[in-house]
Amino acid sequence: MSESPDYPRYPDKPESPASAGPVAAPARPGTIEGAFWAFVASTVLGLVGGILLFVNRDALVDTLRNADRQRGGTLTGAQIDQAATITLVVSVVIVVLIAALYLLFAFKLRAGRNWARIVLTVLTALHVISLLTAQDTILGYLAALAAVVGVVLSFTGPSNAYIAASRSR
Template sequence: MTESPNYPQSPASASPGQAPAPPRPGTIEAAFWAFIAAPVIGLIGGLLIFADRDKIAATLRDTNRQRGGNLTDAQIDQTVNVTMITAVVIAVIIAALYLLFAFKLRAGRNWARIVLTVLAALQLISLLTGQSTIGGYLAVLAAVVGVVLSFTGPSNAYIAAVKAQR
């Protein structure tokens, strides 16, 4: 007796009576990849800060001395280490959420598009109000491109079609 191979089910055959998912437009795909690029660029930029660790510690030491602070070199080193590790952990959490929302956008969820727009706006405000690097500018640029693409006509039609299907 021969068994037939176990092929994965297509979405249409997996749910009898349900219409197949509308085709995903290129604008949603491009927005998805822009939203993937934004946190990846941000994480790379965040990791590059470790190369400047000694410079950051030296600046903090100078500031401590100029202000008559009483922090020891060991305390300053510990503060720099804890701050950098905390920043990386926060960046990884934000990147993971960004990726989750990007996948939900790709699946046609309007709420994810709204959340990604808010995150991109917050990222842009952060860039404009603080110091940033070229990586920060590139990450914001990728996020803004993702927002623009996610609100084009084909993207709007796709999200509406997915919503109507549910």
Template sequence: MTTETRRATPPITVVLAFFGFLVSTVTAIASGLLILGAREELATTLQDADPTLNGERLDQAVLLAQGFALAVVAVLVIGYLWLSFKLKAGRNWARVALTVLTLLQAASLLTGETSWAGYLSCGVAVIAVVLSYLPPSNAYIAGAGRAG
């Protein structure tokens, strides 16, 4: 096996981290879908926050809140996918960015109610971050940095 082949082939730790971030992304999509199914709970929360909301205004507020939440999930999903592929290609900056996003995701668990999908997504992301910093991952990313 040549050094060129070795450098181009990510180790199992990077591959597992890559798939871990993909699984985390899929569970984030599930969280987004749960938001769509929680219309009544969202309406109750919005009406508790502003008792003057009712009828059509309440429906619009719920739709706006769901749309905003889904837009945030979509941006995060696209970002996670892009960063995951960059990690697999050996980019250290992508590993750092995924680490920061995972830390922010973990911190968000402390801020309020979170679904099972949110906890699952964060747990898998934490495992993926750990895998991305193991010695074989470090060697691969260092080699990729020297190569290009």
């Protein structure tokens, strides 16, 4: 008697489709590849922006000096320089950590993980909101644009089908 799709599948029965071995990974669509590379571009732009903080060190020192003067001018020049250095180092460490996590999520999206797509969408939304509430550099705007492109690509029809197929594996 041949087995029809309505009958239960028994893994230990040799002719059962369930015993055929692991299911092949679905083909990754171009939209997922495009989303992945858009998130990588966004990450690179963010890293470059973080590194460029060092170029703007003098502007940071001037800002700290002006803020100190408005509060009464209690800090010495060495203290202001030290505060600027600490601020820059902490900022770069944070940028690198965020970039590493962003890349991890991009690779997980590429592997078909829906949770990574959701996390990247939330992070992109927060990035765009931060652009609306604060000034940023042109690199910040370009990074946000690349991330938005990545989110849009990750929610297209082929991307949805790929993630659904990856989930069922």
